[in-house]
Amino acid sequence: MPEWVRERGIGETRLALLDDETILAARILPDDMLLAGTRLSARLAAVAPRPLARLDDGSEVLLRSRPAGVTEGGRFDLEIVRPKFPGLEPWKRALGRPATDTSPTSDAPAARDLVFPGGSDVLGRAGWDELLEQAASGRVAFDGGELLIALTPAMTVIDVDGWLPGAELAVRAAAAAGAAIRRLDLQGSIGIDFPSTPGKEIRQRVAETLDHALGNEAFERTAVNGFGFLQLVRPRRRASLIELAHDRAGFAARAALRRAAREGHGPATLVVHPRVEALLAARPDWLEALARQRGGAIALRAKPGVAISDLDVEPA
Incomplete structure (x- = not known):
């Protein structure tokens, strides 16, 4: 049975709905972001x-x-x-x-707390790093194609690209889009641009496939129009992983701290992109927390030319 788990990290709390070792849904809650219900x-x-x-x-x-x-x-x-x-x-x-005397409007799920950084890497085994890469790149591959996810001021837009015949590609993309919406915690107004498919029957099948992939999630949607476009709206309560990844340095820095906490013990130097180095240098409280987790002092070194998500942990 799917279960929500919680990992309290440095600078953020991570939540995932797991079915065995598959992430069905995920949330990242930065410590410095006011949450709904506060x-x-x-x-x-x-x-x-x-x-x-x-x-x-x-x-x-x-x-x-x-x-x-x-x-x-x-x-x-x-x-x-x-x-x-x-x-x-x-x-x-x-x-x-x-505020009123009624209960706050929090939708935080009941979750089992994971031991971090000790114990087994439950999120890592379930593909947490791959999920972060999808959020940062806006690309989600599926059998037969790829979803390209982009932010606009009006909505989050999902474009479908692939090499299958239009009808088959649209149906597979609907299943992939529904899963991505849950995994990347996409909310608010979402537009999906499917391949144009002639015939009301296939467009209905595409919409029903999306509905099934979204499960019991609360949402409203339009039908797929003749140009292959569908719009849906989910309650807007948190920043999606795509939005959080828009702050590239902060997103990469918190991910680096998670990896560094699990890669060995004792003092170490984190070798990272210059923007990540600058952000971490400005947050000594984060470095002190990592030092406590690893049991040794933490130093930083910037390495120009690497990807912003790159991290080398050099033992002292």
């Missing part, structure tokens, strides 16, 4: 043209409604409904609402 104290910064709250760290949160009885400058408790997402529109703020 409750905070804030000040009402503005009431027009739209209510705006300011947190104690200076960041701003758009509000769905004005807190009752609170004037500008007054304090109140708010609940994060949607975090600020990395990606193509970094100026967009988080979305919140005045």
